[in-house]
Amino acid sequence: MAAAVVALALAATPIQAAAANQAPVVDKVGTGQPVALMASQGRHCFPEFKACFAVVPDPERGEQAMRLAISDLADPADLKHEPLAYGIDHDRTLEFWPYALPLPGGAPALRTWVIGVIERRRVAYSGGGAEVSRLHLHTLAVGHVGSVSPELANLPWHSALSIRACFNAEQARRRLDVCQDQYTFGATLQVAADSSGDQLPDLIYRTQATAFPQTARRWEDSSTGRPLTQADLSHWTDFECSYQRRLRYNPATERYEMDRPAPDCRSYTDP
Numbered sequence: 001m002a003a004a005v006v007a008l009a010l011a012a013t014p015i016q017a018a019a020a021n022q023a024p025v026v027d028k029v030g031t032g033q034p035v036a037l038m039a040s041q042g043r044h045c046f047p048e049f050k051a052c053f054a055v056v057p058d059p060e061r062g063e064q065a066m067r068l069a070i071s072d073l074a075d076p077a078d079l080k081h082e083p084l085a086y087g088i089d090h091d092r093t094l095e096f097w098p099y100a101l102p103l104p105g106g107a108p109a110l111r112t113w114v115i116g117v118i119e120r121r122r123v124a125y126s127g128g129g130a131e132v133s134r135l136h137l138h139t140l141a142v143g144h145v146g147s148v149s150p151e152l153a154n155l156p157w158h159s160a161l162s163i164r165a166c167f168n169a170e171q172a173r174r175r176l177d178v179c180q181d182q183y184t185f186g187a188t189l190q191v192a193a194d195s196s197g198d199q200l201p202d203l204i205y206r207t208q209a210t211a212f213p214q215t216a217r218r219w220e221d222s223s224t225g226r227p228l229t230q231a232d233l234s235h236w237t238d239f240e241c242s243y244q245r246r247l248r249y250n251p252a253t254e255r256y257e258m259d260r261p262a263p264d265c266r267s268y269t270d271p
Helices: 169-174
Strands: 038-040 043-046 051-057 066-072 075-083 092-096 099-102 112-125 128-142 153-164 180-191 203-212 244-250 255-258
Touching: 051 092, 099 180, 112 153, 128 180
Parallel strands: none
Antiparallel strands: 038 043, 043 051, 051 066, 066 075, 092 112, 099 112, 112 128, 128 153, 153 180, 180 203, 203 244, 244 255
16 A cells, blocks of 8 residues: 555654643554644644644645645754645644554654644634534655645544524523533544554544533533433533544545444534
């Protein structure tokens, strides 16, 4: 799968700042502990392998186009550019995921890594707002000349939504002055310990979705429901949208695919 493995002569590799009201899920990657990339001059770097990464504009392809800039740890100007198939717009930004997943096998200096780009979208509402993000996965093979792989997966990653629920004094009283419904979604990713993948190992993707207060449901009118009680003022875990899936690489599509379909969780992941 030469097209799906990144090769890099520099040697090798970089989170997002935590979003307000983000779901209580902590990023974890790798076969054990996360491999965190070091922040350096606006880049994220693999100190051991002398390589750094940043997502930067790609003006040659258009105003909304972005590319992955690869540079040497000691020389930010020594860049190699890899165009990205996804870009930005007025409410959408891209940033490098500051972790890397070390794939099993190979010496550290020759190891293949899963790296990621976070696509973040922010939307304002009247009396609320939303921040949602998705994680685009690529691979990088350290120690060889080449380029970043095409996108291997595009996963819902994190979200925090706040929806106005009070429109007059009576509704505020009935809701104990809790006048916003809040929805959060978070995910983690790691290499499966018992992976059977021949070309790329299986990955474990876990999510957690919550709503506050207990009675909040995105597509229902919270302003007309029953009065809230003190017992309602806690987070409710949506077990349907708090799930685990195994991601397996499909050579035919050159992408990771879930072992079974994910539930419809757009009430948490769509702004």
